[in-house]
Amino acid sequence: MPERVAAAAAPSEDRFVREDEVARITGLSRTTRWRLERRGKFPRRRQISTNAVGWSLNEIRAWVSEKMAAPASIDARSEALASPSDQEFVPTAAPPKRRAANQSI
Secondary structure, eight states: OHHHHHHHTOTTOOOEEOHHHHHHHHOOOHHHHHHHHHTTSSOOOEEEETTEEEEEHHHHHHHHHHHHHSOTTOOHHHHHHOOGGGSOOOOSSOOOOOOOTTOOO
16 A cells, blocks of 8 residues: 555656645635636646536646745745735826915916
């Protein structure tokens, strides 16, 4: 039986991994992975059956290896959460001048 377990852990073997295992491998929350996946920065999930999805273990391992090789300053979580609304606001025109209280229209 131990031989069978060792064979199942071989890195060349590809299989589907489910939500809990992907979370354990990546350390990212479901929402963060969903945002990254939606932007094409995380492996896409696949439909296994009517009510089940999974990810390719080899694709998840490749993604982790890529992240491990990237500079430490890049944070996948902040990348996933970044959106145009998170950018600093820069006004394009001067605000309208306020009228004095005693000024008529």
